Amino acid sequence: MKALDDSKLVDYLVEVDCSENPELETLSPKIEACKALQKLFAQSCCITAIPTQLCAAKDTLKLIDLSNNKITEVPVELGALGALEDINLSKNALTALPDEVLAGWSKIEFLNLSDNKLTRVGSLAGCPKLYEILLNGNQLESLPALETPHPELEKYNAADNPVKEAPEGYMELCEALKTITF
Numbered sequence: 001m002k003a004l005d006d007s008k009l010v011d012y013l014v015e016v017d018c019s020e021n022p023e024l025e026t027l028s029p030k031i032e033a034c035k036a037l038q039k040l041f042a043q044s045c046c047i048t049a050i051p052t053q054l055c056a057a058k059d060t061l062k063l064i065d066l067s068n069n070k071i072t073e074v075p076v077e078l079g080a081l082g083a084l085e086d087i088n089l090s091k092n093a094l095t096a097l098p099d100e101v102l103a104g105w106s107k108i109e110f111l112n113l114s115d116n117k118l119t120r121v122g123s124l125a126g127c128p129k130l131y132e133i134l135l136n137g138n139q140l141e142s143l144p145a146l147e148t149p150h151p152e153l154e155k156y157n158a159a160d161n162p163v164k165e166a167p168e169g170y171m172e173l174c175e176a177l178k179t180i181t182f
Contacts, residue, residue, distance in 0.1 A: 010034045014060075017041040032056035043067040043088070052077040059083055067091050067112070079104030088112040090134065096120045102127055102144075113138070114157070123147055136160050136181065146173045157181040 010033040017039075018024055024045040031037070032053035038060050047069040054061060055077055063086040071092040079101040087105075090112045097113060099122035105111075109131040113121065118138035124130060125147040132155040135144075140161040153174045159181045171177055 011036070013037060015039040015041075018045065019065075020044045022046055027051050027054075029053045035060070037061050039063040041065045043069070045069055047071060049073075050075060050078060054078065055080045057081075062086065064088070074098070074101050076100045082106065084108055085129075086110040090114040090116070092116050094118055096122075098122050099126075109152070124150065128152075131155070133157070143167070143170065146170065149173045149175070152176055155179045 013034045014036055015038060016034065019041050022045065024042065025048060027042060027047060029051055031051060035056050037057040039062065043065050047066060048071060050066065050071060052075050058080045060083055061081055062083055064084065065088040067088045068091040071089065071094060073094065074089070074097055076098055082104055084105050085107050086109060094113065094116040095118060097118065102122045102124060103126035105127055107129055108127045109129050111130060112134040114134040115137040118140055121135065121140065121144035123145040125145065128148060128150060130150055130153050134157045136157045136159040138161050140158065140163055143158060143163060143166055150173055154176050156177060163182065171180065
């Protein structure tokens with residue numbers, strides 16, 4: 001990432017992969033120069049925070065994989081990533097995913113939040129294109145609110161959580177649901 005700081009290539013980069021780099025603790029704030037960025041891979045590093053500068057690519061960034069890091073929160077500003085279709089934040093230390101973030105992810109299809117410390121996930125009402133959601137291996141006592149139809153949701157995994165029961169009629173808003181794991 002440091003090599004990109006002074007490079008003019010950042011204007012044209014569409015994919016950045018700095019995965020499996022145990023010495024990488026932060027993504028450079030200069031990532032905001034990558035305004036055409038479509039894919040960011042940084043799994044299996046030691047990243048502790050998601051830079052809000054990613055929002056510079058709000059109209060182009062479609063995929064983020066920051067799995068297997070040490071991230072504790074998702075900044076509210078990331079709700080501005082309106083083009084986002086796929087995000088993998090599994091195997092981190094997240095405790096919550098706020099409504100404000102999810103409300104901006106109207107194009108999200110794949111949401112992987114498995115194996116964190118989540119006690120709360122905001123409403124999924126702003127994510128009508130959701131196809132697959134992985135919430136397994138957390139500390140959720142209740143499921144995230146659906147509130148609106150999710151006609152494309154086919155896979156829902158909330159196994160290994162202390163959820164006692166789903167609200168009545170919860171899955172009726174998911175007419176395409178093929179696989180559910182509790």
